[in-house]
Amino acid sequence: MAQYDTIFKNATVVNHDGEGQADIAVRNGKIVALGTVTGDAAEVVDCKGLHILPGVIDTQVHFREPGLTHKEDLETGSLGAVMGGVTGVFEMPNTNPLTTTRETFEAKIAAGTNRMHCDFAFYIGGTHENVGELAVLEKLPGCAGVKVFMGSSTGSLLVQDDAGVEAILRAISRRAAFHSEDEYMLEERKYLRVPGDPSSHPVWRSPAVAMSCTTRLVNLARKTGKRIHVLHISTKQEMVYLAEHKDVASVEVTPHHLTLDETAYTRLGTYAQMNPPVRDRDHREGIWKGVANGVADILGSDHAPHTREEKDHEYPASHSGMTGVQTLVPTMLDHVNAGKLSLQRFVDMTSHGPNRLFGIAGKGRIAVGYDADLTVVDLKRRETITNDWIKSRAGWTPYDGVTVTGWPVGTIVRGHKVMWQGELVTASQGQPMRFLEALPTQG
Numbered sequence: 001m002a003q004y005d006t007i008f009k010n011a012t013v014v015n016h017d018g019e020g021q022a023d024i025a026v027r028n029g030k031i032v033a034l035g036t037v038t039g040d041a042a043e044v045v046d047c048k049g050l051h052i053l054p055g056v057i058d059t060q061v062h063f064r065e066p067g068l069t070h071k072e073d074l075e076t077g078s079l080g081a082v083m084g085g086v087t088g089v090f091e092m093p094n095t096n097p098l099t100t101t102r103e104t105f106e107a108k109i110a111a112g113t114n115r116m117h118c119d120f121a122f123y124i125g126g127t128h129e130n131v132g133e134l135a136v137l138e139k140l141p142g143c144a145g146v147k148v149f150m151g152s153s154t155g156s157l158l159v160q161d162d163a164g165v166e167a168i169l170r171a172i173s174r175r176a177a178f179h180s181e182d183e184y185m186l187e188e189r190k191y192l193r194v195p196g197d198p199s200s201h202p203v204w205r206s207p208a209v210a211m212s213c214t215t216r217l218v219n220l221a222r223k224t225g226k227r228i229h230v231l232h233i234s235t236k237q238e239m240v241y242l243a244e245h246k247d248v249a250s251v252e253v254t255p256h257h258l259t260l261d262e263t264a265y266t267r268l269g270t271y272a273q274m275n276p277p278v279r280d281r282d283h284r285e286g287i288w289k290g291v292a293n294g295v296a297d298i299l300g301s302d303h304a305p306h307t308r309e310e311k312d313h314e315y316p317a318s319h320s321g322m323t324g325v326q327t328l329v330p331t332m333l334d335h336v337n338a339g340k341l342s343l344q345r346f347v348d349m350t351s352h353g354p355n356r357l358f359g360i361a362g363k364g365r366i367a368v369g370y371d372a373d374l375t376v377v378d379l380k381r382r383e384t385i386t387n388d389w390i391k392s393r394a395g396w397t398p399y400d401g402v403t404v405t406g407w408p409v410g411t412i413v414r415g416h417k418v419m420w421q422g423e424l425v426t427a428s429q430g431q432p433m434r435f436l437e438a439l440p441t442q443g
Contacts, residue, residue, distance in 0.1 A: 003039035003358040004032065005415055009406045011047035014347050015054060015366035024052065026372040027396070029414035034368055045417070047376060050409060051343070053352035054366045055087030055373025059144070059358070060177075060231060060252065060300030061325050063089075065111065067096025074108075075326065078116035078213075079431060080303075080391040081420045083407025084326035087118050087373040088363060088433060090144040090300075090354075093125035094157045094300050100125040102137060109432055114378050116430030118413055119363070119373070123147035123177065125157045126168040134171045141440060142432030144358060145174045145229075150213050151181025151205075160184065166220050174355060174437050175227040175250065178429070181205060181276055182213040198315040199265035202277035210276050221248040229357065232257065232302050234276040236286020243295045250297045250357050253349075255324060255331045256398065257287055258340075268398055270311050270318035274302070291349075293342055298353040299346075301328045302409045305394035323392045327385060327399050333377060333406025343379070360434035376410030383407045 004025045005378035013022040013034075025041065033039075063077035074091075081089055091108075093099035099108055099122060108122050123146035124130075124137045138146050149157045149166060159165055169176065186209060194200035212420035214230060218241075221228045229250045233239060234257050242249050256274060261281040264272035272278055290296040304321025311318055328350075336343050355364025362371045385399040411419035416426045 002042045002140045004041040006043045006045060007037050007041040007199045008047050008052060008279070009195065011050050011052040011376070013052050013366055014343055019343065022364065024372070024374070026390065026415040029372055031366065031368055031372050033372050034366065041287035044095060051379055052366065053347050053375045053377060054364055055413065056329055056350040056375045057088040057354040057360070057364060058086045058301050058303070059090040059298055059354050059441055060092065061089045061303040062092045062094065062305070062321070063107070064305065065095060066409060069308050069383055070393070071310070074116050075428070076391060077303065078118045079118070079424070080323070080326035082117045082424070083391050084415070085375040085377065085411050086325055087327040087411055087413050088120065089118055089325065090121050090123060093123045093147055096150070098125050098157055099123070100130050104138065105137065105140055105143065107238040112430055113432065114430065115428050117418055117424070117428055118411070119431050119433055121433040121435070123183070126159060126176065127157065128159060128164050131167045131171050134168060136170050138174050139438040141434070141438065143435070143438060146176040148176060149179040150188055151179055151183045151209070152215065162216060162220060165217065166224060169220055169224040169226040172226065175229050177229040177231055178217055179200055180210060180213040180217050180230050182209050185209045185212055185258050187217045193316040195316070196314050198270045198273050198318065200261070201273050202279050203316070205239055205275065205277050207279070207283065210235050211237050211241070214241065220251055223226045231392065232276060233287060233290070233296070234279055234283065236283050236289070239286055239290035239295055243293070244294060246295070250299045251290065251295055252300045253287055253291060254300060254302050255328055256302070256322065258284065258291070258335065259331055260398065264398070270313070270315055271322065271396070271398055271415065273315065273318055273320045274322060275320045275332070276303070288340065291345070296349065297357060298390050299328065299332065299349040301325045305392045307394055322398050323390060323394055324395065326390055326392065327397055329375065329377065329408045330383065330385060330404045330406060332366070333379065334404035337379065337405040351434050361436055361439065363433060372412060372415040374410070374412035375408060377406060378409050379406050381405070381407040381409070400401045
Protein backbone atom coordinates (compact mmCIF):
# COMPACT_ATOMS: atom_id res chain seq x y z
CA MET A 1 0.00 0.00 0.00
CA ALA A 2 1.28 3.48 -0.90
CA GLN A 3 2.72 5.52 1.93
CA TYR A 4 1.11 8.72 0.58
CA ASP A 5 -1.94 9.55 -1.50
CA THR A 6 -0.12 12.24 -3.49
CA ILE A 7 3.34 13.78 -3.73
CA PHE A 8 3.73 17.15 -5.43
CA LYS A 9 7.34 17.22 -6.62
CA ASN A 10 9.86 19.71 -8.00
CA ALA A 11 7.84 22.87 -7.30
CA THR A 12 8.96 26.15 -5.80
CA VAL A 13 6.97 26.22 -2.56
CA VAL A 14 6.06 29.56 -0.96
CA ASN A 15 5.43 29.25 2.78
CA HIS A 16 6.76 30.14 6.24
CA ASP A 17 10.29 29.29 5.07
CA GLY A 18 10.17 31.74 2.17
CA GLU A 19 10.49 30.40 -1.36
CA GLY A 20 12.37 27.22 -2.19
CA GLN A 21 12.33 23.82 -3.85
CA ALA A 22 10.31 21.32 -1.83
CA ASP A 23 8.10 18.30 -2.23
CA ILE A 24 4.70 18.13 -0.52
CA ALA A 25 3.30 14.78 0.56
CA VAL A 26 -0.42 14.37 1.23
CA ARG A 27 -2.34 11.66 3.06
CA ASN A 28 -6.04 11.70 3.99
CA GLY A 29 -6.37 15.32 2.89
CA LYS A 30 -3.56 16.61 5.13
CA ILE A 31 0.03 17.65 4.49
CA VAL A 32 2.16 14.98 6.18
CA ALA A 33 5.67 15.66 4.86
CA LEU A 34 7.48 18.67 3.43
CA GLY A 35 10.97 18.99 1.95
CA THR A 36 12.72 16.13 0.18
CA VAL A 37 10.07 13.42 0.27
CA THR A 38 10.86 9.78 -0.44
CA GLY A 39 8.36 6.94 -0.46
CA ASP A 40 5.52 5.63 -2.56
CA ALA A 41 2.43 7.57 -3.56
CA ALA A 42 -0.72 6.67 -5.44
CA GLU A 43 -0.05 9.76 -7.59
CA VAL A 44 3.07 11.82 -8.15
CA VAL A 45 2.45 15.25 -9.66
CA ASP A 46 5.47 16.82 -11.33
CA CYS A 47 5.31 20.58 -10.75
CA LYS A 48 8.63 21.52 -12.35
CA GLY A 49 8.64 25.20 -13.28
CA LEU A 50 5.56 25.93 -11.14
CA HIS A 51 5.03 27.65 -7.78
CA ILE A 52 2.83 26.13 -5.08
CA LEU A 53 1.15 28.62 -2.76
CA PRO A 54 -1.00 27.94 0.30
CA GLY A 55 -4.57 27.66 -0.97
CA VAL A 56 -5.92 31.12 -1.80
CA ILE A 57 -8.87 32.08 0.42
CA ASP A 58 -11.20 34.77 -0.94
CA THR A 59 -12.76 36.27 2.18
CA GLN A 60 -15.50 38.26 0.44
CA VAL A 61 -17.80 36.76 -2.17
CA HIS A 62 -21.52 37.06 -2.89
CA PHE A 63 -22.83 33.82 -4.42
CA ARG A 64 -26.48 35.01 -4.34
CA GLU A 65 -28.08 31.78 -3.05
CA PRO A 66 -30.84 31.64 -1.93
CA GLY A 67 -33.19 33.97 -3.74
CA LEU A 68 -31.02 35.57 -6.42
CA THR A 69 -29.84 32.47 -8.25
CA HIS A 70 -30.63 33.90 -11.69
CA LYS A 71 -27.21 35.61 -11.42
CA GLU A 72 -25.20 33.11 -9.32
CA ASP A 73 -25.52 30.17 -6.95
CA LEU A 74 -23.20 28.31 -4.60
CA GLU A 75 -22.25 25.81 -7.30
CA THR A 76 -21.54 28.26 -10.15
CA GLY A 77 -19.78 30.74 -7.89
CA SER A 78 -17.52 28.07 -6.40
CA LEU A 79 -16.80 26.67 -9.86
CA GLY A 80 -15.46 30.09 -10.81
CA ALA A 81 -13.42 30.07 -7.59
CA VAL A 82 -11.61 26.78 -8.27
CA MET A 83 -11.09 27.58 -11.96
CA GLY A 84 -9.30 30.71 -10.74
CA GLY A 85 -7.10 28.93 -8.18
CA VAL A 86 -9.20 29.76 -5.08
CA THR A 87 -9.54 26.90 -2.57
CA GLY A 88 -11.89 28.55 -0.04
CA VAL A 89 -14.36 31.42 0.24
CA PHE A 90 -16.21 33.45 2.86
CA GLU A 91 -19.70 34.13 1.48
CA MET A 92 -21.91 37.06 2.41
CA PRO A 93 -25.39 37.16 4.02
CA ASN A 94 -27.29 39.60 1.77
CA THR A 95 -29.37 36.85 0.18
CA ASN A 96 -33.15 36.42 0.04
CA PRO A 97 -34.10 35.45 2.68
CA LEU A 98 -31.25 37.16 4.53
CA THR A 99 -28.77 34.91 6.35
CA THR A 100 -29.65 36.22 9.82
CA THR A 101 -31.09 33.22 11.71
CA ARG A 102 -29.90 29.75 12.66
CA GLU A 103 -32.37 28.27 10.17
CA THR A 104 -31.24 30.34 7.18
CA PHE A 105 -27.59 29.86 8.09
CA GLU A 106 -27.80 26.10 8.50
CA ALA A 107 -29.79 25.84 5.26
CA LYS A 108 -26.88 27.47 3.44
CA ILE A 109 -24.36 25.12 5.08
CA ALA A 110 -26.46 22.17 3.95
CA ALA A 111 -26.80 23.63 0.44
CA GLY A 112 -23.03 24.11 0.12
CA THR A 113 -21.78 20.83 1.59
CA ASN A 114 -20.57 18.43 -1.11
CA ARG A 115 -22.07 20.75 -3.74
CA MET A 116 -19.66 23.68 -3.70
CA HIS A 117 -16.37 22.96 -5.44
CA CYS A 118 -14.24 24.73 -2.81
CA ASP A 119 -14.39 24.85 0.97
CA PHE A 120 -16.45 27.66 2.46
CA ALA A 121 -17.64 29.70 5.40
CA PHE A 122 -20.70 31.92 5.59
CA TYR A 123 -21.13 35.22 7.39
CA ILE A 124 -24.18 35.78 9.56
CA GLY A 125 -25.79 39.17 8.95
CA GLY A 126 -25.98 41.50 11.95
CA THR A 127 -29.29 43.36 12.30
CA HIS A 128 -31.26 45.34 14.88
CA GLU A 129 -33.58 42.34 15.18
CA ASN A 130 -31.10 39.49 15.76
CA VAL A 131 -28.62 41.23 18.07
CA GLY A 132 -29.79 39.11 21.01
CA GLU A 133 -28.89 35.87 19.19
CA LEU A 134 -25.57 36.92 17.62
CA ALA A 135 -23.38 35.58 20.43
CA VAL A 136 -24.68 32.10 19.60
CA LEU A 137 -25.01 32.55 15.82
CA GLU A 138 -21.39 33.71 15.35
CA LYS A 139 -20.17 30.43 16.91
CA LEU A 140 -22.16 28.12 14.61
CA PRO A 141 -20.00 25.62 12.69
CA GLY A 142 -18.92 27.14 9.39
CA CYS A 143 -19.58 30.75 10.46
CA ALA A 144 -16.91 33.29 9.44
CA GLY A 145 -18.33 35.87 11.86
CA VAL A 146 -20.83 38.73 11.74
CA LYS A 147 -21.19 41.04 8.71
CA VAL A 148 -22.79 44.47 9.05
CA PHE A 149 -23.78 46.88 6.27
CA MET A 150 -23.56 50.46 7.58
CA GLY A 151 -24.24 51.72 4.05
CA SER A 152 -26.80 50.23 1.67
CA SER A 153 -25.63 48.00 -1.14
CA THR A 154 -27.27 44.97 -2.79
CA GLY A 155 -30.09 43.61 -0.61
CA SER A 156 -31.83 44.99 2.47
CA LEU A 157 -29.31 44.36 5.27
CA LEU A 158 -28.65 47.73 6.89
CA VAL A 159 -27.60 48.98 10.33
CA GLN A 160 -26.84 52.65 9.73
CA ASP A 161 -27.01 54.03 13.28
CA ASP A 162 -24.23 54.09 15.87
CA ALA A 163 -26.49 52.68 18.59
CA GLY A 164 -27.32 49.66 16.44
CA VAL A 165 -23.68 49.01 15.57
CA GLU A 166 -22.62 49.44 19.21
CA ALA A 167 -25.25 46.93 20.34
CA ILE A 168 -23.97 44.38 17.80
CA LEU A 169 -20.33 44.89 18.85
CA ARG A 170 -21.23 44.52 22.53
CA ALA A 171 -23.08 41.28 21.80
CA ILE A 172 -20.28 39.45 19.99
CA SER A 173 -16.76 38.22 20.74
CA ARG A 174 -15.31 37.50 17.29
CA ARG A 175 -13.98 39.96 14.68
CA ALA A 176 -16.90 41.49 12.74
CA ALA A 177 -16.77 42.66 9.11
CA PHE A 178 -18.24 45.97 7.95
CA HIS A 179 -19.33 47.64 4.74
CA SER A 180 -18.31 51.15 5.79
CA GLU A 181 -20.19 53.90 3.96
CA ASP A 182 -22.27 56.52 5.77
CA GLU A 183 -25.92 55.83 4.89
CA TYR A 184 -27.11 59.21 6.15
CA MET A 185 -24.70 60.97 3.79
CA LEU A 186 -25.65 58.65 0.92
CA GLU A 187 -29.30 59.63 1.36
CA GLU A 188 -28.46 63.34 1.49
CA ARG A 189 -26.24 63.15 -1.59
CA LYS A 190 -28.52 61.22 -3.96
CA TYR A 191 -29.09 64.38 -5.97
CA LEU A 192 -25.47 64.13 -7.16
CA ARG A 193 -26.23 61.04 -9.24
CA VAL A 194 -26.40 62.03 -12.90
CA PRO A 195 -28.85 59.90 -14.91
CA GLY A 196 -26.98 58.00 -17.61
CA ASP A 197 -23.54 58.89 -16.21
CA PRO A 198 -21.96 56.15 -14.05
CA SER A 199 -18.88 58.34 -13.56
CA SER A 200 -21.06 60.31 -11.10
CA HIS A 201 -21.15 57.20 -8.86
CA PRO A 202 -17.89 58.09 -7.03
CA VAL A 203 -19.12 61.70 -6.74
CA TRP A 204 -22.24 60.54 -4.93
CA ARG A 205 -20.41 57.87 -2.88
CA SER A 206 -17.53 60.23 -2.19
CA PRO A 207 -14.33 59.65 -0.18
CA ALA A 208 -15.95 61.65 2.65
CA VAL A 209 -18.88 59.19 2.75
CA ALA A 210 -16.46 56.32 3.34
CA MET A 211 -14.21 58.23 5.73
CA SER A 212 -17.10 59.46 7.88
CA CYS A 213 -18.38 55.93 8.42
CA THR A 214 -14.94 54.43 9.06
CA THR A 215 -14.11 56.99 11.76
CA ARG A 216 -17.50 56.32 13.41
CA LEU A 217 -16.84 52.59 13.23
CA VAL A 218 -13.36 52.80 14.76
CA ASN A 219 -14.71 54.95 17.61
CA LEU A 220 -17.36 52.32 18.32
CA ALA A 221 -14.74 49.55 18.25
CA ARG A 222 -12.69 51.48 20.80
CA LYS A 223 -15.73 52.20 22.95
CA THR A 224 -16.68 48.51 23.07
CA GLY A 225 -13.17 47.00 22.99
CA LYS A 226 -14.03 44.83 19.99
CA ARG A 227 -12.26 43.90 16.72
CA ILE A 228 -13.49 45.15 13.37
CA HIS A 229 -12.62 44.22 9.80
CA VAL A 230 -13.15 47.11 7.37
CA LEU A 231 -14.01 45.75 3.95
CA HIS A 232 -13.02 47.00 0.47
CA ILE A 233 -11.13 50.17 1.36
CA SER A 234 -11.45 52.60 -1.55
CA THR A 235 -9.80 55.83 -0.33
CA LYS A 236 -6.28 56.95 0.49
CA GLN A 237 -7.59 58.85 3.54
CA GLU A 238 -9.00 55.71 5.16
CA MET A 239 -5.70 53.91 4.64
CA VAL A 240 -3.79 56.68 6.44
CA TYR A 241 -6.37 56.82 9.23
CA LEU A 242 -6.57 53.07 9.76
CA ALA A 243 -2.79 52.86 10.13
CA GLU A 244 -3.30 54.53 13.51
CA HIS A 245 -5.89 51.97 14.64
CA LYS A 246 -4.45 48.59 13.74
CA ASP A 247 -5.02 47.27 17.25
CA VAL A 248 -8.78 47.20 16.67
CA ALA A 249 -9.11 47.36 12.87
CA SER A 250 -8.02 44.99 10.14
CA VAL A 251 -8.15 46.15 6.53
CA GLU A 252 -9.31 44.52 3.31
CA VAL A 253 -8.46 45.73 -0.19
CA THR A 254 -9.80 44.43 -3.49
CA PRO A 255 -8.21 43.71 -6.88
CA HIS A 256 -10.54 46.16 -8.63
CA HIS A 257 -9.61 49.07 -6.37
CA LEU A 258 -5.93 48.19 -6.99
CA THR A 259 -6.34 47.76 -10.75
CA LEU A 260 -9.03 50.08 -12.10
CA ASP A 261 -9.23 53.88 -11.99
CA GLU A 262 -11.50 56.66 -13.29
CA THR A 263 -10.89 55.62 -16.91
CA ALA A 264 -12.93 52.46 -16.21
CA TYR A 265 -16.18 54.44 -16.43
CA THR A 266 -15.37 55.55 -19.99
CA ARG A 267 -14.35 52.02 -20.99
CA LEU A 268 -16.84 49.91 -19.07
CA GLY A 269 -19.72 52.25 -18.19
CA THR A 270 -22.02 50.70 -15.59
CA TYR A 271 -19.91 47.52 -15.62
CA ALA A 272 -17.38 49.46 -13.52
CA GLN A 273 -20.06 50.41 -10.96
CA MET A 274 -19.27 49.06 -7.47
CA ASN A 275 -19.97 49.96 -3.83
CA PRO A 276 -17.75 51.55 -2.62
CA PRO A 277 -16.80 52.87 -6.05
CA VAL A 278 -13.72 52.62 -8.18
CA ARG A 279 -12.04 56.02 -7.78
CA ASP A 280 -9.24 57.98 -9.47
CA ARG A 281 -5.64 56.84 -9.67
CA ASP A 282 -4.63 59.06 -6.74
CA HIS A 283 -6.80 56.93 -4.45
CA ARG A 284 -5.62 53.76 -6.18
CA GLU A 285 -2.01 54.68 -5.44
CA GLY A 286 -2.96 55.46 -1.83
CA ILE A 287 -4.38 51.95 -1.51
CA TRP A 288 -1.22 50.48 -3.05
CA LYS A 289 0.77 52.41 -0.44
CA GLY A 290 -1.29 50.66 2.24
CA VAL A 291 -0.35 47.32 0.67
CA ALA A 292 3.34 48.25 0.56
CA ASN A 293 3.52 49.52 4.14
CA GLY A 294 1.53 46.64 5.63
CA VAL A 295 -1.61 48.52 6.69
CA ALA A 296 -3.71 46.37 4.34
CA ASP A 297 -4.08 42.90 5.83
CA ILE A 298 -6.04 40.93 3.33
CA LEU A 299 -7.32 40.67 -0.26
CA GLY A 300 -10.95 39.89 -1.00
CA SER A 301 -12.52 39.98 -4.44
CA ASP A 302 -15.97 41.27 -3.40
CA HIS A 303 -17.26 39.03 -6.19
CA ALA A 304 -20.73 40.53 -6.68
CA PRO A 305 -22.29 39.24 -9.91
CA HIS A 306 -25.24 40.77 -11.72
CA THR A 307 -26.68 39.85 -15.09
CA ARG A 308 -25.94 41.93 -18.16
CA GLU A 309 -29.59 43.06 -18.15
CA GLU A 310 -29.19 44.38 -14.59
CA LYS A 311 -25.93 46.13 -15.45
CA ASP A 312 -27.40 47.58 -18.67
CA HIS A 313 -30.09 49.61 -16.89
CA GLU A 314 -29.44 53.35 -17.20
CA TYR A 315 -27.45 54.69 -14.24
CA PRO A 316 -28.41 54.94 -11.37
CA ALA A 317 -30.96 52.13 -11.87
CA SER A 318 -28.04 49.87 -12.89
CA HIS A 319 -26.88 47.38 -10.26
CA SER A 320 -23.60 47.84 -8.39
CA GLY A 321 -21.19 44.91 -8.48
CA MET A 322 -18.86 42.90 -10.68
CA THR A 323 -17.52 39.36 -10.86
CA GLY A 324 -14.11 38.84 -9.25
CA VAL A 325 -13.45 35.48 -7.58
CA GLN A 326 -12.12 33.81 -10.74
CA THR A 327 -9.89 36.74 -11.70
CA LEU A 328 -8.39 37.47 -8.24
CA VAL A 329 -5.32 35.25 -8.71
CA PRO A 330 -4.42 36.16 -12.31
CA THR A 331 -4.94 39.92 -11.87
CA MET A 332 -2.86 39.98 -8.69
CA LEU A 333 -0.11 37.73 -10.12
CA ASP A 334 0.12 40.22 -12.97
CA HIS A 335 0.76 42.91 -10.34
CA VAL A 336 3.40 40.61 -8.77
CA ASN A 337 5.13 40.30 -12.14
CA ALA A 338 4.92 44.09 -12.59
CA GLY A 339 6.76 44.56 -9.27
CA LYS A 340 3.80 46.09 -7.40
CA LEU A 341 3.99 43.47 -4.63
CA SER A 342 6.04 40.38 -3.88
CA LEU A 343 4.76 36.84 -4.18
CA GLN A 344 5.27 36.51 -0.40
CA ARG A 345 3.04 39.54 0.16
CA PHE A 346 0.36 38.10 -2.11
CA VAL A 347 0.45 34.86 -0.08
CA ASP A 348 0.31 36.85 3.16
CA MET A 349 -2.85 38.64 2.00
CA THR A 350 -4.68 35.59 0.60
CA SER A 351 -3.65 32.72 2.90
CA HIS A 352 -1.71 33.69 6.02
CA GLY A 353 -3.84 36.83 6.50
CA PRO A 354 -7.22 35.05 6.55
CA ASN A 355 -5.74 32.38 8.85
CA ARG A 356 -4.36 35.02 11.23
CA LEU A 357 -7.33 37.41 11.30
CA PHE A 358 -10.16 34.90 11.45
CA GLY A 359 -8.51 31.95 13.18
CA ILE A 360 -9.22 29.41 10.45
CA ALA A 361 -8.35 25.97 11.74
CA GLY A 362 -5.90 24.02 9.56
CA LYS A 363 -5.89 26.32 6.54
CA GLY A 364 -3.77 29.18 5.23
CA ARG A 365 -0.31 27.60 5.51
CA ILE A 366 1.72 24.95 3.77
CA ALA A 367 2.78 23.10 6.92
CA VAL A 368 2.62 19.57 8.25
CA GLY A 369 -0.75 18.95 9.93
CA TYR A 370 -2.60 21.50 7.82
CA ASP A 371 -5.21 20.73 5.16
CA ALA A 372 -3.63 20.09 1.77
CA ASP A 373 -5.14 23.23 0.21
CA LEU A 374 -2.78 24.35 -2.54
CA THR A 375 -2.90 26.93 -5.33
CA VAL A 376 -0.50 25.95 -8.11
CA VAL A 377 0.54 28.80 -10.43
CA ASP A 378 2.72 29.38 -13.47
CA LEU A 379 4.25 32.79 -12.87
CA LYS A 380 5.52 33.08 -16.45
CA ARG A 381 2.40 32.05 -18.31
CA ARG A 382 0.72 34.80 -20.32
CA GLU A 383 -3.00 34.51 -20.89
CA THR A 384 -5.81 36.80 -21.96
CA ILE A 385 -8.80 36.91 -19.62
CA THR A 386 -12.07 36.57 -21.57
CA ASN A 387 -15.77 36.52 -20.78
CA ASP A 388 -15.89 32.97 -22.21
CA TRP A 389 -13.48 31.77 -19.48
CA ILE A 390 -15.69 33.10 -16.66
CA LYS A 391 -17.81 30.37 -15.02
CA SER A 392 -20.06 32.73 -13.05
CA ARG A 393 -23.68 32.57 -14.16
CA ALA A 394 -23.33 36.32 -14.86
CA GLY A 395 -20.91 35.39 -17.65
CA TRP A 396 -18.78 38.55 -17.80
CA THR A 397 -15.71 40.15 -16.28
CA PRO A 398 -14.46 43.77 -16.29
CA TYR A 399 -11.10 42.33 -17.38
CA ASP A 400 -12.39 40.86 -20.66
CA GLY A 401 -9.56 41.17 -23.21
CA VAL A 402 -6.89 41.99 -20.60
CA THR A 403 -3.63 40.03 -21.00
CA VAL A 404 -1.91 39.06 -17.74
CA THR A 405 1.34 37.34 -16.79
CA GLY A 406 0.87 34.68 -14.08
CA TRP A 407 -1.87 32.07 -14.21
CA PRO A 408 -3.49 29.48 -11.90
CA VAL A 409 -2.87 25.96 -13.23
CA GLY A 410 -4.02 23.85 -10.26
CA THR A 411 -6.49 24.04 -7.36
CA ILE A 412 -6.03 21.38 -4.68
CA VAL A 413 -8.66 21.22 -1.91
CA ARG A 414 -7.88 18.87 1.02
CA GLY A 415 -5.64 16.84 -1.28
CA HIS A 416 -8.20 16.54 -4.07
CA LYS A 417 -7.03 17.83 -7.45
CA VAL A 418 -10.14 19.89 -8.21
CA MET A 419 -8.84 21.97 -11.13
CA TRP A 420 -5.80 21.13 -13.22
CA GLN A 421 -4.66 22.96 -16.36
CA GLY A 422 -8.06 24.59 -16.85
CA GLU A 423 -10.12 21.42 -16.45
CA LEU A 424 -12.44 20.46 -13.60
CA VAL A 425 -11.00 17.15 -12.35
CA THR A 426 -12.87 16.45 -9.11
CA ALA A 427 -16.27 18.04 -8.59
CA SER A 428 -18.31 19.14 -5.61
CA GLN A 429 -16.61 18.05 -2.38
CA GLY A 430 -16.76 21.40 -0.57
CA GLN A 431 -16.91 21.37 3.24
CA PRO A 432 -17.45 24.09 5.88
CA MET A 433 -14.27 25.62 7.30
CA ARG A 434 -13.54 25.34 11.01
CA PHE A 435 -12.59 28.30 13.22
CA LEU A 436 -10.49 28.39 16.39
CA GLU A 437 -13.03 30.60 18.16
CA ALA A 438 -15.90 28.26 17.35
CA LEU A 439 -14.50 24.75 17.65
CA PRO A 440 -17.07 22.13 18.68
CA THR A 441 -16.72 20.72 22.17
CA GLN A 442 -16.35 17.00 22.71
CA GLY A 443 -17.66 14.85 25.51
